[in-house]
């Protein structure tokens with residue numbers, strides 16, 4: 001299904017690069033199938049061309065007819081202009097995937113064609129190594145074949161979860177933003193490891209192996225996180241001391257708050273963009 005498809009990224013930033021890297025690394029897509037565009041940063045396009053052997057062109061130079069999948073990968077604030085410039089060039093049967101936080105399928109349909117085939121997507125930057133947790137929610141006019149195409153394409157960059165669109169905000173809080181929480185955790189673990197006398201490279205390797213091992217334990221056996229935590233924790237031992245400090249310093253609550261606020265921000269972006277649509281349509 002994928003081998004004859006032509007895919008265009010509108011946006012050439014971190015998320016587009018992570019997806020391109022993952023797709024090219026998988027054996028299901030070849031670089032010749034991918035075009036990456038932006039409005040003006042030619043140096044960035046040249047660097048993506050050199051690194052991944054994809055074609056980089058300015059969005060204004062793009063020809064639209066033979067494209068099967070457009071992947072919107074600009075910032076949410078730039079989406080309105082991007083859709084305006086796309087609308088008169090695309091057919092409703094061409095598939096639009098949007099990775100933009102907070103941008104709903106309804107917004108995309110209203111600003112393209114009412115019967116436009118759209119899928120809202122939330123990947124994360126682990127796409128780069130084929131390890132994203134990616135959610136998809138199709139729009140109203142999207143046919144099963146296009147959902148299958150989107151799923152196969154996104155499986156090149158990791159696991160794909162089909163969810164209700166109302167679950168997108170919380171998914172974004174957990175998985176879209178999620179890698180950042182783990183990097184933040186690692187930054188703090190590393191800081192303390194250095195204070196404890198370890199060399200930076202050694203500390204980084206130990207920390208990443210510890211996180212990887214814990215994640216694999218969850219994936220590869222049946223115990224819950226709670227049971228696994230209890231198995232690490234000896235009465236009056238080192239882990240109990242560490243976990244008490246986490247609790248006393250609001251560690252668990254801080255993690256829940258981070259997810260709550262990220263999800264809320266995703267919801268807020270939807271409202272803000274929707275409001276600006278209402279304002280512009282009443283002008």
Ligand SMILES: NC(=O)C1=CN([C@@H]2O[C@H](COP(=O)(O)OP(=O)(O)OC[C@H]3O[C@@H](n4cnc5c(N)ncnc54)[C@H](OP(=O)(O)O)[C@@H]3O)[C@@H](O)[C@H]2O)C=CC1
Nearest residue numbers: 010011012013014015038039040041074075076082100101
């Ligand atoms: N970073 C992440 O971890 C994740 C990001 N996302 C989503 O991905 C999107 C992109 O994020 P990120 O990659 O971090 O952002 P960046 O700022 O790194 O990249 C945005 C890119 O969009 C380009 N751009 C802007 N307008 C247009 C346009 N009309 N046509 C073509 N290209 C355009 C910019 O280049 P130029 O200015 O030259 O046009 C730039 O290359 C966001 O909407 C975000 O919500 C989703 C999941 C995870």
Ligand SMILES: O=C(O)[C@@H]1CCC=N1
Nearest residue numbers: 100101172176177178
């Ligand atoms: O920070 C952001 O808004 C984007 C969406 C999810 C991850 N990064």
